[in-house]
Amino acid sequence: MDYKIEKVSSNKLKFDVTVSKEEYQAHLKQSFEKNREYFQIQGFRKGKAPYEMVKRKFGVEALYEDADNFALNESYFKIIQESKLDPVDYPQIDITDRSEEEGMKYTAVVEIVPEFALPEVDGLEVVQHNHPFSEADVDAELERMRGEGSRLVSREEGQAAEKGDFVNLDFDGSIDGVAFDGGKSEGYELELGSGSFIGNFEEQLEGLKVGDEKDVVVTFPEQYGVDHLNGKEATFKVKINDVKYKELPELNDEFASEVSEFETVEELRGDIHRRMKEDHTRHMEEAAREGALNSLVEKTELEVPKALVERQLDLMLKDLEQRLSYQGMKLETYFELTGSTEAATRDQMRDNAVRRAKSELVIEKMLDQSALEVTEEEILELAKEYAKAYNQDEKFAETLVQSNKEGVQRDVKLKKVLDELVSKVKFVEGQDPMAHN
Template sequence: MNVSWEKTETNRGVLTVEVDEKQLGGALDRAFKKVSKNVNVPGFRKGKIPRPIFEKRFGVESLYQDALDILLPEVYPEAVEKADIDPVDQPEIDIDQLEKGKPFIFKAKVMVKPEVKLGEYKGLEIEEKDFLVTQEDIDAELKQMQERQGQLVAVEEGTIEEGDRAILDFEGFVDGEAFEGGKGEQYTLEIGSGQFIPGFEEQLVGLAPGEEKDVTVTFPEEYHAEDLKGKEAVFKVKIHEIKRTELPELDDEFAQDVGEFETFEELKSDVENKLKEQKKNEEESYKRNQLVEKAAENAEVEIPEVMIDREIDQMVSHFEQQLSMQGVNLEQYIQFTGQTKEDIRAQFKEDAGKKTRNDLVLEAISEAENVEVTEEDIEEELKKLAEQMSRELDEIKRLVDMQGGRAQIEGDLKIRKTVDLLVSNSKNAA
């Protein structure tokens, strides 16, 4: 196989591949075996037509597409490796020559991983930030613990307040007509959560169980349903029940309930120590992120849009997983918030671009500094993984190998070592 690579733009080029006639012939043979199984020709059993008669009747050209389907997936990856390029998208294939008995020649227009021109990445300075634990931090953590221990109780007398959960029926109408997806029964809605269209939840405050009300709202102009964009809607609402969180007292009994503490003072001390450890980790993460950001800002790189789109895909997928853990799917979230899928993707675009840029720059620094990951490094990481998962080391190794995860671990370790290098060479290094 002969391969040549010609760069035509910053991140694009043309890969020209010449495959010898013998390899093309082999692909045509395999294509014939596949096609002839379904060919009916008088005088021959199905699938038993001789090759010369097939070609005379149908022409060898009838095998070309199947031969391409066989050949291209085999030769393209090999050509990419031989040209030492790193494609980031599917190629555009143009056939230059495809004829029995002659070399097969094709050109592939390829988008490749961009080259990074590194700027300063050593001796960088981190902007100072306060990571001290304050009394407000301690009080806020205790408040969260108190809320987690709270119990939802039905409000026998009273009306809906911010933070309550209202159990309600609702049905929406536009111009007097009910619309699809605008009805719910015995629906639990946390007031102030922002689940519904802006203005809906606020109008429920002050209602008591058994009360009914017409709630008037206007759908956002960017709402996902075309027939509802910017329309005024009236929701007929009936309140069935109100539930409110009843909080326990912050005292010695509370401390004994949430952990192995005799007194509330012991609990407060434990909270403070854990917050200090958390702040220490946050400070370390802040320093590392700052250095990566600065190194990326100092570099020059032109990022193909397809790489950013791919990162957005991953972020949206992760967002969907987070929603599912809360019992909500993406379609429901879109309906509740009035956003479109395009709106959600747009929200991730800036972060996706930044992450893609950072990853490319860290990879370039890793290559420039010859950062290496040893077998001992991987072994140590697998031991940590086994401890975290409370599994045997050999079992973790088998799982990692089965899932092809060793390369991922190696890649993650290389990036971590590269960031360590930035930290140790920063002006703030101790």
């Protein structure tokens, strides 16, 4: 076999390959052995006709398909191995010639992981993630816990509904006097201010009392997702059946003992402070790593192979499908409601897919170039962190190490590599890209 490799672009190569007649003849015989039972020749039992007779009766062309596959597999992977290449997808094969007398010629175009260099990281500027921790965070958590322990109480007769109240209502919607599907309900429970209904529907219910009736007029968004409702003005005849408000438990020692293992509010607050401070510290460390990595990726000059981008798009689309399934919706239904298609959705996701693929390449390059060592203790420690995150015991951590030691080891090394990166970059003030995360 002879071959020549031509660089088409930074991440694409073209092979011109010649398989000798001796090699191709051997593959023709392989093809014959694989398929001999299908060749029926009078005077011979099934599968017993000799090679030369089969060629004469059926033509050597009958053996080409499998012979081609044998030749391609053997020669292509030998080239990859000899040239120490890292392909990211299957090659595009074009067989230009083949015969028993001359052998076989083909071209193969394949995308590879491109050669690239990481930029200098010392002094690389990274926008600082700025999310300070304060006692206000602890107060908010205590209020959330009070909210979970609240009960709904009907307002006294004559009291008006306020934002945050829960109203029980009947409604009947119409457009230009004509009712529409899904526009009618009885005994519907709605939290005012939740944003569950379109426009200012909920705001128009504030101030109403039990027994009140009102025509609520709202306009559906232009891109609501239902053709006969998009951009249309609708009138809902509403009747208020009940108005309830949240009655929160008092924040006292009795409350603390009911919702936790602690006897006093002071003890509960102290535990919440400790846990939230730990979470905040972990969050800030992760934000620093992510910010440093994103800045490094942005500075890295790299042409991302299309195959890796398409692979990311496949994963992102699968993730969307899974998230929709949790809401009881199929992907096809989502496309119908949004007036989109799979192709359009992939186009919208493409920029993000490129960033993800590029980030993975940069990470692999950092791992390959790093001389940092990982100890057994570090592997077990991270496995314990995973176990804790999933509310599992140390036995789970030990099992995780046994079943996926290489994966945990890689995670440990990546964390150390990113921490080293964080120690070299320069954090500056600016618009925090994680401010709304």
